[in-house]
Amino acid sequence: MSTNTAVQAGRPSRRARGASSRPAGGRNELGTALVFILPALIGFVTFFLVPTIRGFYFSMTQYNILSTPKWVGFANFAKIGTDPLFWNALGVTIEYVILNIGFQTVIAILLAVLMQRLTQSTLLRGALLLPWLISNVIAAMVWFWLLDYQIGIVNQFIEWTGMNRIAFFGDEFWAIPTIAFVNVWRHMGYTALLVFAGIQTIPKYVYEAAAIDGSSEWNSFWRITMPLLRPVLAMVLVITVTGSFQVFDTVAVTTRGGPVNVTRVFQYYIYQKAFAEGQFGYASALSVILFIILAVMAALQLRLLRAGESDLA
Structure with a gap:
């Protein structure tokens, strides 16, 4: 071989x-x-x-669950454009979203920074989640009793201070802010933990270098923390805005759309059209409109906040 x-x-x-x-x-x-x-x-x-x-x-049919769906094409969508209650529900929902997201985001960022700077207690961080672990219905009922005009402890304290009682859920001015407050209270801890997780990813040497250059805590927050938190905040805003547009439980338990439609949010209007009036086809068309609104808003948020980019790279 x-x-x-x-x-x-x-x-x-x-x-x-x-x-x-x-x-x-x-x-x-x-x-x-x-x-x-x-x-x-x-x-x-x-x-x-x-x-x-x-x-x-x-959404393309006339349907009341007791009969066979009848094809009507885009008739339901054409009807939505001339429906004053639809525009009222959309306006009420936008007002609620602005209040809820504005306060919830600011408070959550503040809590996250305080957790990062002042405490390392796992017990305290876990306690922030307790309101989020409570059912929406239970949280709404508890605050409904606490803020009741006649027997609510909050109004009793207000009267004790010499001021007039406030019909938090029954007054046209206070109803939506009160509902927004209840949901801010319930969700701010969970949102704060999401933001806190994002802060944990920022390297400490960045802050140390800024401190050596003489940067104050306030300047470091605006010039380091907030820019580097952008991808996390984009994700948080998409989640919270999408959830806020679908608020239902708190309204259904407390005001039921009143007084005088000032709390008739989009989801509650869909529920009324479907289950109270039996117009399932029209309610489905409203749901499609809500789906399109949420999809467009999520895409805009991700694009404007450049969620796929990071200043750490």
């Missing part, structure tokens, strides 16, 4: 080398991953994708 023949015999073939370079059990790992993904995929298709497709279909 020649030397070349012996060398070739000692080398593995290309096919053998290719087979040995593949990770062992690659197909088994893919199959295992698919098994874990399958329950979530089934849930998504069953409870999100299929209802969404059916909602788009029903």
